[in-house]
Amino acid sequence: MANEPIDDIIGWSVGQAAWRQDCLRRLATTDELAEDDLDELLAIIKAEAGLAVAEAPPAPVPFAKEHFGGSKQAPITLKGIANVEGVNRLADKASLNFCPDALTIVYGRNGSGKSGFVRILRTACRTRIENTTTLKVLADVYGSGDGVQSADIIVDAGAGDEAISWAAGMPAAPQLMQVSVFDTASAQLYVDSGNQIRFLPFGLALLHRLNAVCLELKRKLEAEQAIAAGNKIQLSAVMFSPVRDTAAQRFAASVNAKTTDEQIEEAAKFTEANDARIDEIGTLLSSGSTAKTDLATFLSWVAAVAGECGEALTSLSDEALDALTVLRDKAIAARDIAKLAAGDLFDDEPLKGVGSESWRQLWVAARDFSVAEAYPGQDFPVTGAEDDPAACVLCQQPLLPEGAERMKRFRDYMEDALDKAASVAEQALVEAKLALPALAKLRADDFTERLEQVRSRDASLADTLLAFQKAASERIEDAAARLDGSERKVVSELVSPLTGMQTLAAKLTADKEALAAAEDTEGRDRLAVEKAALEDLKVLAANKAKLVTHRDLMLLNTAYAKAIASVATTGITKRANELIDTHLTTAVVTRFEKERNEFDIGHLKINLTRKSGQTVAAFQTDPGTTLTKVASQILSEGEQRALALAGFLTEVALTDGSGAIIVDDPVSSLDRDRSARVAARIAREAKERQVVVFTHDIVFFNELCQAADAVGIEPVTIAVFSDGDAAGKVDPAGMAWKGLNVAKRIGYIKNKSASLPKLRATSPADYEFEVKGLYGRLRDAYERVVEEVIFSDIVRRGSDVIQTQMLRYVTLPDDLAIRFHDGMTKANTHSHDNPASDTVMVPKPDEFEADLKALEVLVADFKQAKNAVEAARPGMKPKR
Template sequence: MATEPIDDIEDWSKKLAPWRQDTLRRLAISTDLTDGDLDELLAMIKQAAGFNLANPAATPEPFVKAHFGGGKQKPVVLKGIANVENVNRLVPKAGLAFCPTALTVIYGRNGSGKSGFVRILRTACRTRVEKADKLKVLSDVYGGSTGPQAADIIIDEGSGDAPIAWTSGMTARPELMQVAVFDTLSAQLYVDGGNQIRYLPFGLALPHRLNAVCLKLKERIDAERATAVGNKVSLTAIAFPLQRNTKAQTFDRMLTKTTNDAKIDEAATFAPSDQERLDEIIAVLSAGASAVADLNALIGWVDAIASECETAATAYADASLATFTNLRETAVTARKTAQLSAGALFTDEPLPGVGCETWRALWNAARDYSVSEAYVGSDFPVLASGTSPAACVLCQQPLLDDGAQRMQRFQKYMDDTLDVAATKAEKAREDAAAALAPLTQLRAEGFTDRVEQVRQRDADLADAVASFQAAVIQRRTDAAARLAGEDSVPVPAFTSPHIELKALGQKLRDEKESLAKAGEADERDKLTSEKAELEDKKILAANRAKLVTRRDLLVTDAAYDKALGEVQTRGITQRANELVDTHLTSAVITQFDAERERFDIMHLKVGLSRKSGQTKAEFEIDPQTKLTKVTSEILSEGEQRALALAGFLTEVALTDGSGPIVVDDPVSSLDRDRSARVAERLAEEACERQVIVFTHDIIFFNELCTAAENRGIEPVTIALFGDKDAAGKIDPAGMVWKGLNVAKRIGKIKNDFAPLPKLLATSPAEYEYKVKHLYGRLRDTYERAVEEVIFRDIVRRGTDVIQTQLLRYVTLSDALAIRFHEGMTKANTHSHDNPAADTVPVPKPDEFLADISALEKLVEDLKTESQVAEAARPQMKPKK
């Protein structure tokens, strides 16, 4: 047995992650971990991997040598099988009781039910057979039972008998995994599948147990990851119409778990100004020569309307309107003042109204006629033409003195200061009315269409222009009304958009310049590239939520990656294999060779080679041939069985603890020599552990019992039988007669004779019948004594083995020969059928007991004489 490398494991464990140290500590206490343990370990791993846990895992406890104290498995004793139901043809409630120590041998002929019990143990305990269909246990295929297959397996772990309920297909209980089962089905696997050390010495088993835990945790992490992440990352992909190397698409492709919200916001923000620029570029790229002409026309209109708005804003401001009102009022007031003055001057005139508005119009018309038609070149009024009076321009009559004087008075009046002031005021009003801004652009027929063009670029500006137009037209109308003396109405407030229009004009000129440049290839490429950047940035901004979701998924997935890295088994497997090679491999190979030597199969060119594994160490049978054949296709059936037994016993010898072993028909296909070797080997193993053997071979049965007795072991034997109704019945009489040795036969005869003395008193005839049978058994015992006692089993019936080295024990003195002859003769006499006329009396009970005692004493003396003879012989020395 290899030394347990506790120090190596402890030193190595210090290099592991804290949760692994904690796991090793727990595995040192228990061979398995509960779901709660796994949950806690998983929480520790996830915390180390960066998961945000509401309840952090407990702090791991470092692994030290002291933890090994509870690591050993409790020794298990297999006490029996009970309450068997619906298994093969086994009788209901069938059961077997096993010897709790040493050796139990169950004998039965074919069909006696042995295989049914073995199949229960094979599925419940440790076996090399792993395929579920091979381990399936059937009910009686010829019977009518429909219930489940069930039984109780009785074990004792040191605190008394404890039943373990068994059903077909159930998971093996850890306690029963200490029980190793060998049968024909598993024998094939030992030959072709390799000798697998499933339960390593405790210290070596820890890394493999840790690997098993890692694999369980990996399954849990993978399952969680599939639910939490799965294919969700792919669902956050952003669909760009065209694949191109824009900044937006590059950012999308390069998004990682480290991308923060600020970077996402920076990459996925699309401002209104970005949309304006995109629209502008689209317009520029799609524009042609006609677009340039249209833009020129629009620029001209915007410039004109901006100038007109600026002028109108001043011309029709509130202050200007107030000025117009003042001009009108000043003119009216001045005229009234002049008229009052004229009324006072011309009261004696023949006609009234001199100085009124109508009269003034008449006077002005006459003056205009005079200077432009009647008296061109002469000042008005013309009173004389040479020496003659001038003709009146109104009545065409000569101006007499009265008329000339009246004309002079009228002219004097017109040249008067008040009238001049009134005329000047009226002239200022008239000039103001004539100078009113015409609003040519604002009242043009195409104004509305132009505003809509502006609206395409700036809706607010378009609204401002339209609003200003309505307001300024109303104000101009009001201005004209004020100057004309008409009624004035309230006018709306207004703000001139001329500054914004000038800015638009500049923007349009820039656009015009861009259009001009767009005709150049390089500039067009730049615009195309900028358009692509803006388009993809807009898509990215619309899918910002997907970016955040993907980033979060990548963070979670990275945490799962890190967690999976925590449960990687490669390093543990490598170290475990190193420990196995250091502490176990040589022991396995040495033990395997020793077992092959015991079974006389060293001539077979086979060996063991270790095979790496995550949760166990395997040693494969190597046929050491270049042929691509499995071992079972090379060796004979007998060699295969011997090789399989060697592998099984190697595994048993190097297994943790000293758990029971169950062996079914171990000598199938073996010759008698190897059968005897197997018997010796199993008897030897029975000195170390509980051994249970099932066999149908009576010779092997005798060999095994003899080998056990030679080692001081009293084997417990059970005889099974079956009939047409059921199998698995236990013969209450015990072992079959031919399976008993001399001592057991004598004991059997004594037990059978015990009730006969009373029978003699009630039925002499029945007594005679039964005592005659017992004398026949006594004769059989004498015959068996020749083989077993006198000739020391040198030659055994049914075998081809002659143990010549035991001849030195053979001796038979005359006295003992005579006693043997006399005893044998008496047994023959009372067992044979004597003639009816024969007067041989039937022996009384005391006489029969004396005959039994004589045989017992003869056997004792024969053994003593044999030992004395051996001691008296000179020691044999080998020839030189």
């Protein structure tokens, strides 16, 4: 379709033109058009504009209350990361599994690979970071660096586990945009740039979604407009060359959506008389001196070409070409005879080839050297006397009698009639080639231009002349090939154009004489104006259908313009901003204040304000001073981290459809008091949504575990580590020992002691080593019981928080104290280095099992004793 003329692509059929024009005019000016007429009109417009005619759209349904469903999107669950390839130093196929409904804590020391996993998540999920350099994920810069960084993000959207492929630099998957990531790089943005509520609650999002729909409609309408009308309006305009002020050009420029068919018909009337008048005026105007000179030049060219044609007809005829072949054959035969004679004469000579072309050239060169330089004035060859031989001009040795005789025989041969006849025949070939016609005019660069002048007067003659020129050129090449003895060319027949050329020359002569007689130039300007007007009218008449197309496209373009104007978003945007300011701004500011108080930074003069002129729900931090525009220049690093966490939690709390949150190193630069506050806040958030925390701080890890326990959730803990080969390896043993509470320590010891019976039966020495280590772990557990169970975590190691309200749960009955002392003593005994005299027997597996069970029962009895004491107090309920 792109190669078809514009008239064929967008032209209108004559039978429907009036109806279509009427429909378009009503649509563009009044919007009053019957539905059937509109449907048919649009179908015709699309078909003739090259657009696919789609099926009729479904009938629109008015909004009803049931269309405005729930206010929350169903969040996805982040199940883990798998099949990591090429990311930092992370091990190939590294993976992490996350708790699907509460809290996951990933612990690892510096350089253990936590940041690699976080970098994957922040590029795959939602983050405030937009800088592509910051988001760039590197390979192992100390390794090969080859390959693509990739991984699978495992999610569950309600239909089971689904692996979403991730690769560095690819756009984030829509599902993962519900997952929010907080890390050090994004923290700076929350401090200085504020918040962006990217997914509004459903009610507030409606107008923004309507805005998006209108923008999409506008985009599609503009795209359709560009295809159906667009630059086709310009393409359908009638083009004139040259551009000048004539009635036809003025009318073409004035055509618009309101131009009628009658006006176009009247303006584009052109008759045969008008066409004849153009030719008549052209003849009159061409009578100027330049025209006469051009005509004389052209006439001279025609005469010269006619002469060349006559010459070619003679010298390039079939007979003439055959004669050249005969001439070549004669020369070859004469030379062959001369060679035979040479062969008979010189068969006994030492060297073969006497009489050949190369030998003859040698003889001529030797003769020229002898006459000109060696022996000037003496006939060649100079042989000298018997007692005084001459020197040979080639070897410069004295010519002995035999050599002198040979040179005389050579001379006699070269002067022989046969050789002379062959030379004459060969010279005739040279002269015949030089005599081939040059056809200077027929083969000149301006031949094509001159041919068009012939064509303008006699198209048939121009075709004949072009064919003659082609055939003559072929025959010249064939003639040269015949004379050279090279491969001959296929030639075309010579069809004589002489009669036509002579007729044209006679007519040109008559025109030249007529122009010379027309010396009166009065009124030439008036004639030129008249001729220009008629020429442009002829162009306008030839493009009458194009004028109709142009008018109809302008009508269609006007209709599209009205439709595009109807989806303008200015009013929608204004109302959307009003609703956000009314219903969301207060909620954001209030929530932000609440989150700040959670981290004990409510005293800071940093506030949130709505960004002006925004079409999205964006809020900026206000540092509360004119001395700076960024809060990071005012706050300490710890205050910045606390403020960033407050902003992050505000954003995810008010964002519709937020799923899991990923928090990396949340307590960087925080003091221990705020660290505990962050742990408590994250634990409460984990009651509402899935939370994954990455940390290297073992104290914060314990605080977070205790905070989770306080709100009734059991966190899933993961320990990652690195070695000389790679990072991001998951410790199968679980969390580091010092990060485990009493219950998990007892569970760990149980798992490790299960193999003791078998080990004792196979290697007593290995058994003794293993059981001694387990008694050491048992002793550690007893020590943790003091902190966690007996003193109810009132004072924790590594934390300066003292929970004095827990004092009322502290109780130490004598029997429990004795049992604690006995158990601790036995653990110490069997974990310390004992005398070599073997006075302390190694406990058997069942004895160790009993000692472990004793600690487990002791912990349960302590809790029961605490509850009994609490229950004995008036109005108190036991602590669960």
